[in-house]
Amino acid sequence: MTSGTSVTSGSRRILVGMTTLSTSPAGLAPRARVVRILRTRFGRFLGAFVEMTVSMVVGMGVLGAVWDGVWPGLTLRPDVMALSMAFDMTAGMAAWMWVRRHSTRHILEMSAVMVLPFLVLLVPFHLGILSGDAVITWGHVAMFVLMAAYLWLRPHAAGAHPALARTDSAARRHASRRGLVAALLLVGGAVLAVVGGLLHPHTEAPNSHVAVFAEYAESTDWVWVHDLQFLSAAVVAAGFVVVGGALVRAGAPSVLARLGNTAAAATVALIAVNMAVDGVALKGAVDAWAVAGPDDKAVRFAAAEAIRWLEWGVNSFFTLLLGVTVVIFAVALLRSAHHSTLTRLAGVSGALAGVLLVLNGLVVGTRGFEPSALPKVATLLYVVMALGLPAVDRGARAASDVAVT
Incomplete structure (x- = not known):
């Protein structure tokens, strides 16, 4: 739809202004708002956290099936179960980070963040201070907290192939x-x-x-x-x-x-x-x-x-x-x-x-x-x-x- 103004000069009408009206962008506002949020630091942090969590769950499921099929009694001991779960989740996360073209340094740092809580908690477990269930529970809690802290303090994005x-x-x-x-x-x-x-x-x-x-x-x-x-x-x-x-x-x-x-x-x-x-x-x-x-x-x-x-x-x-x-x-x-x-x-x-x-x-x-x-x-x-x-x-x-x- 267009509107304009014109003036008369003798017998001719001369167009002196023209405005083009288009559909209101209000319908696109929610999508644009989501895009803006995702581009903020918090949005990038949230996206990375969700990606890492999903890849960890997939890694635990895939490698868990491997242990059950190849070595059924591997996870009967609580300490071995904790280490195997930490390894499975770390492997899944590291594989996804490699797929997304993260740098080797960030992959190694994130892997260390994932494994560190379980290694620390296994010390009081073997001293008889913590139970096996406590090691697994608090290991997961600490792992997610440290992962969130690392992603917030050291934000990094996936690479692209130019x-x-x-x-x-x-x-x-x-x-x-x-x-x-x-x-x-x-x-x-x-x-x-x-x-x-x-x-x-x-x-x-x-x-x-x-x-x-x-x-x-x-x-x-x-x-x-x-x-x-x-x-x-x-x-x-x-x-x-x-x-x-x-x-x-x-x-x-x-x-x-x-x-x-x-x-x-x-x-x-x-x-x-x-x-x-x-x-x-x-x-x-x-x-x-x-x-x-x-x-x-x-x-x-x-x-x-x-x-x-x-x-x-x-x-x-x-x-x-x-x-x-x-x-x-x-x-x-x-x-x-x-x-x-x-x-x-x-x-x-x-x-x-x-x-x-x-x-x-x-x-x-x-x-x-x-x-x-x-x-x-x-x-x-x-x-x-x-x-x-x-x-x-x-x-x-x-x-x-x-x-x-």
Whole structure:
């Protein structure tokens, strides 16, 4: 809407003033006020405190699952529990600070602030002055207080990658789709694997062979469920092959992409063997055991159990190799040029997922299919890695723009 004034000069009207009225900015006031608050020292402090707290909780959850799966009795002693919790939270916080490009000095200082209260309180604990519960409770209280004091007295912000910042807008406009396609394939494969796991009979404890063999023998959709599980692995392998090309374009060493593709192909081959053992051989063995007469029952059971142990071995090695594959691509993510915060987070998450898969493979090889949180946590971290892959497209475009300039 415009308004203006004019004067008459002879037979002509001459425009002498013009005002343009626009929509009132009142509607934007709340958002602007929030932005201003977040840019204040208190706003930056609050944002950093929330970031650190969330990363600490995530670190404690992820590494807690590792200890429960690999070393179940580790945290029975209060002092060991306190130290392990301090380590888990510090590791999660330090990893997130690295992802956000904080300086090494600040990461080390914050880590010292996190661990110091527990180390101090363990002295009166071993002298018999404090109980284990008091050490854990007051250690957490002191840790959060000292962390808040440090963040307030020594405010520091995450860094930025200058080359990426210069070319980010162009990269968003002209981004390749390889990272997005890879993310869809990796997440789609994970979803298929979860569906296959839910459809797979899982009421009985997997290491209780008599009960679980009887459950398997009653299954009528056993073979196609295992076909679905193999399909999920093939989709995941395809996603890794696709992302390998995007990572090379983003600056990752091509040898890592080739090594990752080779590992992915070998993983699919091992999964095919595992599905043949589990989805065909084991089903035939338990069916034969279920209908065997009294004289043949023991022999049939021994045959089914031998195939089950063979499944342990194949499953252990394919899980190990899958973990190695994920770690290789995670390293390639971290080595790619102009990687953003999201790409760094994807790389760290993928590395953790790969390590957890390797640990789970070792557990399966030694203890069989005992219930464990390791696969679930590894799957969650793997999905986080996959969701960060579209950022590789922008990184690839940024790398090409920098090379041109």
